[in-house]
Amino acid sequence: MTERPPILELRDIDKSFGPIDVLHKISLKVHEGEVLCLLGDNGAGKSTLIKTLAGVHKATAGTILMDGEPVEFNRPRDAADRGIATVHQFGGTFPLMSIGRSFFVGVEPTKQWGPFTVFDRKKANEIAVKAVQDFGITRINDGDRLVGGLSGGERQSLAIARAVYFGARVLILDEPTAALGVKQAAHALRIVNEAKRRGLAVIFITHQVMHALAVGDHFAVLIRGSVAADFRKNEKTREEITDLMAGGESMADLEASVEGYVESHEGRLPPTNADE
Amino acid sequence: MNAFGHFLRRPEAASIISLLAVIAFYVIFGGVDLSKLFGAASWVNFAANLGIVAIPVGLLMISGELDISIGAMIPAGSMTTAILSGYYELPILVGMLGALSVGVLVGIVNGLLTVRTTVPSLIITLGTLVAMQGIILSASVLLTGNASVPLDAPAWAKFVFGQLIGGSHQIIIIWWVVLTVIFAFVVHRTRYGNWIFAMGGDRDSARNLGIPTNRVTVILFILSATSAAFVGMCQAILFNSAQVSGGMNFIFNAIVSVVAGGVLLTGGFGSVIGIFVGTLTFAIVNQGIYFTQIDRNWSNLIIGVILLVAVGMNETFREKALSYVPKKKKT
Ligand SMILES: Nc1ncnc2c1ncn2[C@@H]1O[C@H](COP(=O)(O)OP(=O)(O)O)[C@@H](O)[C@H]1O
Ligand SMILES: [Mg+2]
Numbered sequence: 001m002t003e004r005p006p007i008l009e010l011r012d013i014d015k016s017f018g019p020i021d022v023l024h025k026i027s028l029k030v031h032e033g034e035v036l037c038l039l040g041d042n043g044a045g046k047s048t049l050i051k052t053l054a055g056v057h058k059a060t061a062g063t064i065l066m067d068g069e070p071v072e073f074n075r076p077r078d079a080a081d082r083g084i085a086t087v088h089q090f091g092g093t094f095p096l097m098s099i100g101r102s103f104f105v106g107v108e109p110t111k112q113w114g115p116f117t118v119f120d121r122k123k124a125n126e127i128a129v130k131a132v133q134d135f136g137i138t139r140i141n142d143g144d145r146l147v148g149g150l151s152g153g154e155r156q157s158l159a160i161a162r163a164v165y166f167g168a169r170v171l172i173l174d175e176p177t178a179a180l181g182v183k184q185a186a187h188a189l190r191i192v193n194e195a196k197r198r199g200l201a202v203i204f205i206t207h208q209v210m211h212a213l214a215v216g217d218h219f220a221v222l223i224r225g226s227v228a229a230d231f232r233k234n235e236k237t238r239e240e241i242t243d244l245m246a247g248g249e250s251m252a253d254l255e256a257s258v259e260g261y262v263e264s265h266e267g268r269l270p271p272t273n274a275d276e
Numbered sequence: 277m278n279a280f281g282h283f284l285r286r287p288e289a290a291s292i293i294s295l296l297a298v299i300a301f302y303v304i305f306g307g308v309d310l311s312k313l314f315g316a317a318s319w320v321n322f323a324a325n326l327g328i329v330a331i332p333v334g335l336l337m338i339s340g341e342l343d344i345s346i347g348a349m350i351p352a353g354s355m356t357t358a359i360l361s362g363y364y365e366l367p368i369l370v371g372m373l374g375a376l377s378v379g380v381l382v383g384i385v386n387g388l389l390t391v392r393t394t395v396p397s398l399i400i401t402l403g404t405l406v407a408m409q410g411i412i413l414s415a416s417v418l419l420t421g422n423a424s425v426p427l428d429a430p431a432w433a434k435f436v437f438g439q440l441i442g443g444s445h446q447i448i449i450i451w452w453v454v455l456t457v458i459f460a461f462v463v464h465r466t467r468y469g470n471w472i473f474a475m476g477g478d479r480d481s482a483r484n485l486g487i488p489t490n491r492v493t494v495i496l497f498i499l500s501a502t503s504a505a506f507v508g509m510c511q512a513i514l515f516n517s518a519q520v521s522g523g524m525n526f527i528f529n530a531i532v533s534v535v536a537g538g539v540l541l542t543g544g545f546g547s548v549i550g551i552f553v554g555t556l557t558f559a560i561v562n563q564g565i566y567f568t569q570i571d572r573n574w575s576n577l578i579i580g581v582i583l584l585v586a587v588g589m590n591e592t593f594r595e596k597a598l599s600y601v602p603k604k605k606k607t
Contacts, residue, residue, distance in 0.1 A: 096544040097474065106474070119470060
């Protein structure tokens with residue numbers, strides 16, 4: 001355990017959409033230079049949890065802390081300004097833009113051209129290519145290439161390199177390996193390790209236990225919106241984790257694996273004010 | 277070879293190829309005399325009037341929106357000019373400012389309705405299209421008692437907006453070329469162009485990255501409505517009169533030009549030069565048919581084919597652009 005407060009901490013986060021209760025009393029911590037793997041079956045609430053962290057959703061109850069201080073995210077921009085970056089399954093969101101242009105959307109470098117301030121394409125391309133090459137993707141050497149022409153792993157790398165370049169401290173990866181082949185996935189995992197080595201806190205969402213074990217320091221299993229297990233590296237075997245995740249299916253397994261508090265909420269919805 | 281491959285990946289590639297194909301088709305099957313075709317004013321005039329509207333319509337499409345209210349904005353521009361400066365005999369400057377203000381106003385309405393509601397802009401601008409037609413007709417009949425209003429513009433206004441160069445080429449051609457250069461510069465060389473492409477790619481992400489998506493959308497709608505009003509104003513000054521009808525063809529013609537120019541219907545991809553060439557192609561098909569032995573009625577078939585081929589080619593070129601893998605070296 002580190003002395004310093006975690007970069008990001010969740011305390012008793014609840015989230016409901018109207019009458020639908022999706023997250024119950026989620027408490028998690030992630031420190032810098034650490035990979036937190038969020039495991040869980042489809043529908044467990046993983047995406048809802050990270051959207052809450054990214055400022056897309058507002059938690060119904062509970063506290064989010066950064067560096068020990070409570071913070072409030074009213075829109076995605078608030079989370080982004082505090083260095084929380086989300087990279088989605090397919091990496092870049094602008095497939096028809098060039099690498100250099102998409103890298104700098106909204107913060108384009110400019111230069112003077114006579115009386116005009118113009119987009120500095122050369123500089124944008126150079127910085128973007130260098131950023132992604134620093135992550136070990138040396139095959140990308142032309143900033144004019146369209147993002148959509150890159151492989152899945154390359155797009156992930158580009159998106160991560162971009163987040164790091166713009167000062168992200170917490171990197172949230174939503175199923176980055178789900179759509180990738182074996183080789184590409186290995187690639188993406190290497191990038192995750194590189195981000196971690198650079199001192200970022202990484203929240204890695206997956207339902208592939210092997211991928212989680214390859215990079216994770218800390219694991220949380222989400223079942224029906226609750227943290228069913230929270231453990232560190234080497235505390236559980238792959239089989240145990242797989243059982244845990246599958247446990248969401250049957251009540252008996254669920255009860256055996258939860259840390260106690262799910263029970264108290266079963267069948268009972270906490271009072272909510274559904275203002276979304 | 278490499279240079280050709282590079283050309284094929286540009287958004288305007290398809291439009292340049294279809295332009296050449298159309299000319300070749302007219303020469304081979306229509307017996308067109310090229311020197312006659314290129315010397316003629318009709319299709320260039322047609323292209324210029326259309327092209328000034330097609331560019332902002334194309335930019336809206338790149339950003340993921342559509343504006344069909346331009347159909348009413350052409351007569352709105354010409355009628356406003358003619359009513360103010362013709363019927364009420366106010367200085368031409370007042371008429372011109374009035375016409376452009378109507379454009380700005382309708383653009384703001386289109387833009388605000390689009391960003392404030394979830395209604396698709398196609399439906400919103402369909403609404404303003406019909407509403408503006410009603411307003412123009414009522415206002416014209418109410419104020420002047422007529423659906424056609426004469427206008428006698430002073431010499432300087434005719435010189436700048438309504439001149440026939442060499443007795444045949446409308447001065448609006450020069451406006452078209454100048455506006456194309458300005459738009460091409462802003463869209464492809466400044467950061468604002470980047471914003472338009474990003475918005476067409478993914479509006480939510482663009483907004484989260486700090487792009488003022490609502491403001492850009494409203495500005496683009498203002499540009500398209502005002503450009504249409506500008507074309508109407510120039511026509512009123514050139515022809516010395518304005519009619520409440522007309523302009524509806526522009527909707528269809530502009531969209532075909534934009535798509536033939538390589539803009540993706542789904543947004544996020546295209547170029548100003550492509551739209552320019554697409555407009556030229558459309559104008560040559562539409563007006564160049566008179567220089568062939570082909571019956572006029574076939575031109576719509578050709579336009580239909582061009583449109584389908586263009587959409588198919590856009591898809592292919594987009595895939596090509598996306599699949600671009602650099603050869604060994606060369607940085
Ligand atoms: N906006 C929403 N409104 C209502 N229910 C939602 C909403 N978003 C997610 N849910 C529900 O929350 C549950 C968890 O979904 P999600 O977070 O996407 O799970 P995961 O990412 O783990 O597969 C699902 O049952 C889903 O139907
Ligand atoms: Mg999900």
